[in-house]
Amino acid sequence: MSDITKQSLSELIKNIKDKKLSSTEVTKAFVERSEKSKELNAYVTEDFSAAIDKAKKFDENPNLDLKLPGIPMAVKDLFCTKNVKTTAGSKILNNFIPTYESTVTQNIWNEGAILLGKLNCDEFAMGSSNETSFFGCVQNPIDKDLVPGGSSGGSSSAVAAQLTPITIGTDTGGSIRQPASFTGIVGLKPTYGSCSRYGIVAFASSLDQAGPMAQNVRDCALLHEVISSYDEKDSTSIDFKRNNYVKELTNNIKGKKIGIPKEYRVDAMPKEIEDLWKKGIDYAKDCGAEIIDISLPHTNYALPTYYIVAPAEASSNLARYDGVKYGFRADGENLIDMYEKTRSEGFGAEVQRRIMIGTYVLSSGYYDAYYLKAQKVRKLIKNDFDEAYKKVDAILTPSTPSSAFKIGEKTNDPVSMYLNDIFTVPVNLAGLPGISIPAGHDAKGYPLGLQIIGKAFDEQNLLNIAYAMEEKINFKNKITDWWIK
Amino acid sequence: MSKDKSEYLINRKDNQYEVVIGLEVHAQVTSESKLFSTSSTKFGAEPNTQVSLVDAALPGMLPVINEYCVKQAIKTGIGLKAKINKRSVFDRKNYFYADLPQGYQISQFKDPIVGEGKVILDMPDGQKEVGIERLHLEQDAGKSIHDLDPKNTFVDLNRSGVALMEIVSKPDLRSPDEVNAYVKKLRSIMRYLGTCDGNMQEGSLRADVNVSVRKKGSKVFGTRCEIKNVNSIKFMQMAIEYEANRQVDLIEEGQSIDQETRLFDTKKNETRSMRSKEDAHDYRYFPDPDLLPLEVSDDFIEKLKLEIPELPDEKKKRFIEKFKLSPYEATILVSDNETSNYFENVIKKSDVKLATNWIIGELFAALNEKNLEITESPISAGNLSKLINLIKDGTISGKIAKTVFENMMEGDKDPKKIVEEKGLKQESDPKALEALIDKVIDDNREKANEYKSGKVKLFGFFVGQVMKVSGGKANPQLVNEILKKKL
Numbered sequence: 001m002s003d004i005t006k007q008s009l010s011e012l013i014k015n016i017k018d019k020k021l022s023s024t025e026v027t028k029a030f031v032e033r034s035e036k037s038k039e040l041n042a043y044v045t046e047d048f049s050a051a052i053d054k055a056k057k058f059d060e061n062p063n064l065d066l067k068l069p070g071i072p073m074a075v076k077d078l079f080c081t082k083n084v085k086t087t088a089g090s091k092i093l094n095n096f097i098p099t100y101e102s103t104v105t106q107n108i109w110n111e112g113a114i115l116l117g118k119l120n121c122d123e124f125a126m127g128s129s130n131e132t133s134f135f136g137c138v139q140n141p142i143d144k145d146l147v148p149g150g151s152s153g154g155s156s157s158a159v160a161a162q163l164t165p166i167t168i169g170t171d172t173g174g175s176i177r178q179p180a181s182f183t184g185i186v187g188l189k190p191t192y193g194s195c196s197r198y199g200i201v202a203f204a205s206s207l208d209q210a211g212p213m214a215q216n217v218r219d220c221a222l223l224h225e226v227i228s229s230y231d232e233k234d235s236t237s238i239d240f241k242r243n244n245y246v247k248e249l250t251n252n253i254k255g256k257k258i259g260i261p262k263e264y265r266v267d268a269m270p271k272e273i274e275d276l277w278k279k280g281i282d283y284a285k286d287c288g289a290e291i292i293d294i295s296l297p298h299t300n301y302a303l304p305t306y307y308i309v310a311p312a313e314a315s316s317n318l319a320r321y322d323g324v325k326y327g328f329r330a331d332g333e334n335l336i337d338m339y340e341k342t343r344s345e346g347f348g349a350e351v352q353r354r355i356m357i358g359t360y361v362l363s364s365g366y367y368d369a370y371y372l373k374a375q376k377v378r379k380l381i382k383n384d385f386d387e388a389y390k391k392v393d394a395i396l397t398p399s400t401p402s403s404a405f406k407i408g409e410k411t412n413d414p415v416s417m418y419l420n421d422i423f424t425v426p427v428n429l430a431g432l433p434g435i436s437i438p439a440g441h442d443a444k445g446y447p448l449g450l451q452i453i454g455k456a457f458d459e460q461n462l463l464n465i466a467y468a469m470e471e472k473i474n475f476k477n478k479i480t481d482w483w484i485k
Numbered sequence: 486m487s488k489d490k491s492e493y494l495i496n497r498k499d500n501q502y503e504v505v506i507g508l509e510v511h512a513q514v515t516s517e518s519k520l521f522s523t524s525s526t527k528f529g530a531e532p533n534t535q536v537s538l539v540d541a542a543l544p545g546m547l548p549v550i551n552e553y554c555v556k557q558a559i560k561t562g563i564g565l566k567a568k569i570n571k572r573s574v575f576d577r578k579n580y581f582y583a584d585l586p587q588g589y590q591i592s593q594f595k596d597p598i599v600g601e602g603k604v605i606l607d608m609p610d611g612q613k614e615v616g617i618e619r620l621h622l623e624q625d626a627g628k629s630i631h632d633l634d635p636k637n638t639f640v641d642l643n644r645s646g647v648a649l650m651e652i653v654s655k656p657d658l659r660s661p662d663e664v665n666a667y668v669k670k671l672r673s674i675m676r677y678l679g680t681c682d683g684n685m686q687e688g689s690l691r692a693d694v695n696v697s698v699r700k701k702g703s704k705v706f707g708t709r710c711e712i713k714n715v716n717s718i719k720f721m722q723m724a725i726e727y728e729a730n731r732q733v734d735l736i737e738e739g740q741s742i743d744q745e746t747r748l749f750d751t752k753k754n755e756t757r758s759m760r761s762k763e764d765a766h767d768y769r770y771f772p773d774p775d776l777l778p779l780e781v782s783d784d785f786i787e788k789l790k791l792e793i794p795e796l797p798d799e800k801k802k803r804f805i806e807k808f809k810l811s812p813y814e815a816t817i818l819v820s821d822n823e824t825s826n827y828f829e830n831v832i833k834k835s836d837v838k839l840a841t842n843w844i845i846g847e848l849f850a851a852l853n854e855k856n857l858e859i860t861e862s863p864i865s866a867g868n869l870s871k872l873i874n875l876i877k878d879g880t881i882s883g884k885i886a887k888t889v890f891e892n893m894m895e896g897d898k899d900p901k902k903i904v905e906e907k908g909l910k911q912e913s914d915p916k917a918l919e920a921l922i923d924k925v926i927d928d929n930r931e932k933a934n935e936y937k938s939g940k941v942k943l944f945g946f947f948v949g950q951v952m953k954v955s956g957g958k959a960n961p962q963l964v965n966e967i968l969k970k971k972l
Contacts, residue, residue, distance in 0.1 A: 080545045093544065100538055102545060199545040205774035234547050235776050313774050316577050319588020320542040324640070335638070339581055362579070362769035371771060 004029035005162040009071065009219035012165055016062075016069050023062065023070025027055035027114060030072050034116065034163040039483040040139045042158040044077045045085045045118040054114045066112030067226050074164040076155045077118035078125055079105045079210070080199040084115065088201040089123040089133040089151075092321045092328045092346030102199025103234070104168060104210045104227045111226050116164055120154030123348045124318065125175055125203040127151050128420040129410065132350040137407050140183055141479050142446055146404045149179025152213065156183040159213050160477060166214045166223050170200060172207045173306050174400075174424025177436035180213055181399035181449025184438040184477035186220045186466070187213045189424075191456045192431035193238030196231030202317040204310040205236070207428040217437065217467040221245040224459060243460045251468040254288030258452075258465070259392035263299035264423060266401060272442045273398045280396055280439055280450040280469070287468040292392050296384040301377045302426040307418060308361050308374035309429070314351075315358025321346065353414065382430040389455050394465050397423050399436040399449035423451055433459050435466045438475040445478055493660030494701060495733045501701040502736075504729040505709075506664055506694065507656035508721075510671060511649045512681040513625070513689040514557045520624050520648035521548030521591065528687045532630075532641035540646040542586035547775050550575075554648040555779065557680040558598050558622050559789050561650055564674045564796055565617050567602025569786050573621075575776045579769040584627035584640050592651075594770040597621035598779065604654075604674070605798055606666040607816045615667055616655035625649050644688075650681065656695065656706065661722035668692065668718050669820070670797070677796050677822045691716045696728045698736070707732070708742040712749050712756055724749040728756045800825055808837045817845055823859045830866035835873040843873060847887070851894050864893045872900040885909050885957060913960040915967065918951075921959065922967050925950045936972055947972065 004026055007015070015021040031048045051072055058070040080086045080098035087093045101109070109115070122132040130138040130153025138153040140146035141161035148157040152169030156179030159167050169176040171189035180187025188211045195210040202208060212223035225246055230239040260281060265274070281291055323329035323342030330345050332338030347355070361370035388395065401422055410417045427434040433456070436449040450469070454462030495502040519526055522539040539546045562569050576594040599620035606613045627645035631638050652671065658664050672683035672690060683690045697709035712728060715721045727749075732742050746765070747756040772778075795803070797819045804815040804825075818828045818841070831840045848869065852862060872889060875881050881889065881904055892903045904910055912918060925947060926933050936943040951964050 080543075086544070088544070096544070098543070098545075100543070197545070198547055201544045202775075233549060235549050236774075312771060316579050316589055316769070316771070319579060319581065320544070320586060322581060322583075322588060324583050325541055325586055326543070335583055359769065362771055364767045364769070367769075367771070 005033045005165075007165070008215050009165045009222060010216075012071060013069060016071070017064050023055040023058040023072075023114065024052065026070065027051050027072040027116070030116060030162075030164060034074075036484050037161055037163055040141060040157050040161055040163070041136050042119055042138055042154045042161065042163055043074065043117045044087055044089065044120050044133075044135045044154070047084055047115055047117045051114050051116045058112065058114065063112060067222065068108065068111040068113035070112055070114065071165060072114045072116045073108070073166055074116040074119050074155075074158055075105055075108075075167055076121050076152050076169045078121055078170050078201045079168065080201065081105055081115060081118065084118065086118065086201070087134070088125070089121045089135060090347065090351070091134040092342070093201070094134065094328055096327050098199070100199060103196035103229065103231045104200065107227050107229055108168070119152075119158050119164075119167060121169075122151035122153065122175075123351050124201065124314070125151035125170055125172055125208075126314070126350050126354055128174070128178060128417050129405070129407070130154065130179075131407065131411055132348055134348060139483060140404050141483065142183060142404065142477075143444075144482055145407045146446070147182065147407055149182035149404065151175040152179045152187075155213050156180055156185060156187070159183070159185045159215060160479065161483075162479075166212060166219055168210055168223065168227060169213050170203075170208055170210050171424075171428065172203050172209075172310060173428050174421040176211045176213060177399050177424050177434055177449070177451055178420060180436045181438070181447065181451075182404035184447030184475065185213060185215055186217055186435065186437050186470075187211065188220050188224055188435045188459070188463070189427065189433060190224060190228060190459055191238075191433045192428075193236055194228045194242075194433075194457070194459070196229065196234040196237050198231055198233040204313040205317060206313060207306075207310055209428070217435075217463060217470045218246065218249060220435070221249050221463045221467070224463070228459075238457075240457050245460060245463055248460055249467055250464050251287070251471055253465050253468045256289045256394065256461070256465060257292050257392040258284050258289045259292050259294035259388050259395040261294050261296040261299065261388070261395060261397065263296050264397045266422060269401055270442075272403070272448065273401060276440050276448045276450065277396075277398050283439075283469050283472040284396060284465075286472050287465075289465070294388045294392060294395070296381075296388060296426070298377065298380045298384050299426060302381055302429055303418060303422055305374045305377045305381065306421070306425040306429060307357070308370050309378060311354040311358035312361050312371050313358070315355045315362065318347070318351070318355055350414070378429050381426055385426075385430045385432060385453075393455070393461055395453040397451045397453065399423060399451040403442045403444065403446035403448055427451075427453050432456055433462050435462055437466050437470055437473070438477065439469075439473050440475070441478070447475075447477060493662065495698065495729055497733055497737050500737070502698045502729070502733045503701050503703070504659060504725065505656050505697045505699065505706060506658035506725060507709075508654045508658065508664065508667065508695070509693040510652045510654075510668065511691045511693075512561075512652060512671075512675060512683070514554045514622075514648035514650055515680055515682055516551065516554050516557060516648055518551055518553075519646040520551055520554050520622065522646050524646065526647050530643055532639070532643060534643065536642040536645065540586065540642055542588070548591060548773070550776065550779065551648065554622060555598070555781070556789055557648075558620060558650055559781065559786060560678050560793060561652075561675060561680045562599030562602065562620055563790055563793050564678045564680070565599070565602035565604060565620065565652070567617055567620065568600035569781070570596060570598055570600055571781050571783070571786070572596065573598040573779045575622075575773045575779065576770045577773045580766050582626065582629075583638060584629045584642070584645070586627065586642060586645060590624050590626065591773055591776070592623035593621035596778075604667060604670050606663060606670055607812070608663065608666060613663065615657045615663075618653040618655050620650055620652045623649050623651055656697075661725050664694070664721050664725060665718050668721065673797050673821055677794055685717050688716060692721060694721055694724060696725055696732070697742070698729050698732045708744050710742065710744065710756070711746050713746055713759060715749050720749060720751055723754055724756055727754060731756065794822070808832070808841075810837075810841060814841050814845060821859075827859050827862070827866050831870045831873070833870065835870040836877050839873045839876060840870070843869065847890055851890075855894075863895070863897055864890075865897050868893060868897055868900060875900055875904065879911060879913060879960065880904065881909055881911050882957070882961060885911065909958065911960050912955055912958045913963060915963060918959060918963055918967055919971075921954060922951055922964070922971055925954060926971060933972060944968065944972070
């Protein structure tokens with residue numbers, strides 16, 4: 001089987017279970033392709049030889065009852081992995097090797113998967129293009145010098161380029177869905193509280209959520225089934241009955257009511273996006289869904305609200321990186337001087353910008369005007385969705401207001417960069433699940449994604465709608481392997 | 486009640502100043518493990534041996550509330566007759582310091598777990614009520630050690646994350662003596678509850694002391710200064726005395742008081758400015774997004790109420806009503822649970838009045854001398870009870886009892902055995918006493934005649950002689966009676 005890396009996760013699992021492929025063969029194939037794909041800069045840390053050793057060990061005594069039997073996979077470098085360097089894309093954690101494993105990755109290894117390495121991301125997941133990483137930009141396999149989206153840019157690039165069959169990312173304001181959209185893959189941001197945050201380097205605690213990224217909806221459903229679990233070590237983890245998402249996956253969505261929020265028709269939205277959305281509505285109708293116009297009146301306030309809440313939490317979450325206990329330390333004359341030098345040299349510009357915004361909005365005298373107000377608006381945004389869900393089962397929107405842009409195109413314009421998250425951010429603020437599925441191409445041939453937003457804890461329904469639409473859309477990613485010489 | 490007599494005032498020329506004090510007591514919650522992690526809280530361990538990944542704030546680590554600490558805080562709130570808030574919120578208090586690994590302390594700011602309550606003080610001139618503003622749960626920080634190396638500071642994180650209750654009083658205290666009584670009463674209540682051991686040497690109880698002064702009769706509060714982290718009652722009193730006088734001197738000189746945070750230097754016995762109001766930290770409090778609001782049900786609180794033992798105020802009331810103790814005696818006996826337990830064990834089988842006197846008098850003095858706690862008393866409650874019964878039934882006199890008591894202090898011996906072994910039993914046989922008295926009168930004929938001729942003062946001399954000859958064992962009452970007849 002020459003085209004191992006072209007196979008979907010489901011195919012790989014079937015072939016391993018049918019003993020047509022060994023874990024070692026599969027792992028070697030992905031390692032080889034990853035080795036040839038260094039130009040993409042998708043990896044921060046490669047753990048290839050250990051991965052092949054683990055695959056060999058798996059093959060000696062394969063447990064084929066597991067959900068991910070001997071499947072190699074790379075993960076975003078925001079998940080702490082025991083004895084494997086975990087950087088969060090930052091200089092300040094450049095030398096940090098955890099002695100512990102995140103719950104989400106532990107769930108994955110428990111089901112037989114094998115770590116290939118750690119994938120590049122925006123520094124502390126703060127970015128929409130992977131350009132804020134201390135370890136450099138990541139190339140989008142769609143085209144040279146195109147951003148793969150962010151913050152899970154290494155993850156989206158690696159899945160689209162078939163360096164890993166699947167991966168996990170984290171999504172605070174769109175960091176799974178936007179890069180999935182930019183690279184023509186599927187990315188799910190689960191309901192807040194579905195996946196444990198234990199062992200994930202925190203960005204904004206009330207918004208962060210881990211989720212699967214894959215080539216298709218079924219693979220995404222399978223990985224979600226593996227990573228979603230109640231965890232006592234995370235006080236915001238929610239103990240609810242989780243489905244067998246793959247087993248219950250169906251393309252029968254007849255009669256499902258899908259809402260189209262008028263407020264998502266933003267000013268200056270490219271016609272391509274408008275057209276894609278219309279196409280999406282037609283696909284949904286083709287699947288037998290009922291389309292209902294809805295209103296989410298506070299949508300306009302989502303982005304500013306997000307850019308108060310997220311930096312506020314980040315400014316506090318990142319206070320622990322002070323050079324005292326672990327990570328990078330710059331010498332200083334005294335404690336304060338050491339702090340200042342460590343954090344000035346250890347954090348990049350975007351992270352420093354957000355720490356400053358966050359510190360400002362929490363300051364005495366500004367707290368009520370910014371943070372408290374933002375929390376109130378956040379509640380209103382959530383109420384909008386609650387109202388809408390009285391009428392509909394899910395909501396359909398574009399994933400992003402544009403296709404992928406060129407590296408460097410928006411680096412000097414943070415606001416234009418932030419606008420990228422305009423459709424994804426409300427979902428995080430409301431704690432809802434959202435999925436991005438590839439749905440078409442723009443004039444340049446770059447992929448475009450559609451976002452489906454579900455009710456809280458209703459990932460099954462969300463996946464079913466995505467699964468049904470995926471079938472109708474029949475998207476084919478245009479990857480030319482341009483980076484392989 | 487002569488309140489004026491004990492009023493604490495600072496006098497300068499024509500002016501009298503009243504001192505206004507409020508306390509923020511930091512009490513370590515008695516708990517095996519920390520507030521948000523499972524690390525041990527045991528005192529005195531090797532540095533950095535009781536530190537979990539959470540305590541050291543490693544990336545991705547999350548706090549999980551320790552239910553036991555929540556129960557302890559609620560029980561303390563019940564003990565302070567305070568309002569228990571069914572919904573409270575943990576906030577982050579953000580500041581940088583080397584021994585604060587997270588870069589923030591998890592505390593409660595706007596919505597504490599316990600609201601307003603009160604503490605009753607027993608002052609010499611009567612009772613005084615001190616208002617409690619609030620009680621909240623928070624994490625302790627680690628410890629910076631500056632004196633191990635000339636250039637470096639070392640950090641011990643064993644304390645990092647240990648649960649503290651911050652108990653904030655209203656500015657109701659007016660003198661160092663009241664502060665003494667308040668801290669002791671608070672400690673007593675928490676010890677009864679088992680929620681804080683109150684061990685000040687180990688840092689389980691410390692306080693920030695807010696002090697201001699105002700002219701006597703003024704209703705307006707003066708500008709206050711906060712003296713940080715004072716770790717003994719004596720130092721609190723000294724710091725207040727110094728600080729109040731410092732403030733009065735400034736006012737007398739026509740200067741104003743700066744609102745600031747001060748440190749108490751125990752060696753120089755003075756307070757020094759630490760930081761002014763302008764330099765005060767902006768802690769940027771906000772609700773900790775890693776923790777959901779803490780919600781407790783009525784049922785949860787009611788169940789805890791059932792676990793509350795009889796507290797000092799109620800016990801005192803019972804002692805006065807049931808055992809007819811004076812308020813003074815009752816206050817002393819209920820000051821801690823162990824003492825009151827001891828007392829109640831002694832009086833199970835012996836006279837209350839005698840027991841009270843012996844415990845407050847002889848026993849406390851003897852324990853004090855040997856620097857022992859009541860729990861370490863060489864004399865068990867059972868044996869003290871026996872001793873009291875020996876006095877009560879006339880087997881020994883009060884004087885002999887003191888000798889027996891001294892013997893008992895050497896080791897918990899049965900007083901009956903001591904009396905037998907040492908032949909200390911009181912002589913109450915009238916015939917034996919008559920013989921003894923006859924002999925004394927015989928030996929002192931001249932004095933007997935003088936007595937008969939009217940020198941009645943000599944009666945005491947004869948009593949003394951009889952007691953001397955009997956080796957102190959003669960029943961003094963009988964001696965008196967017989968002597969009167971014989972002389």
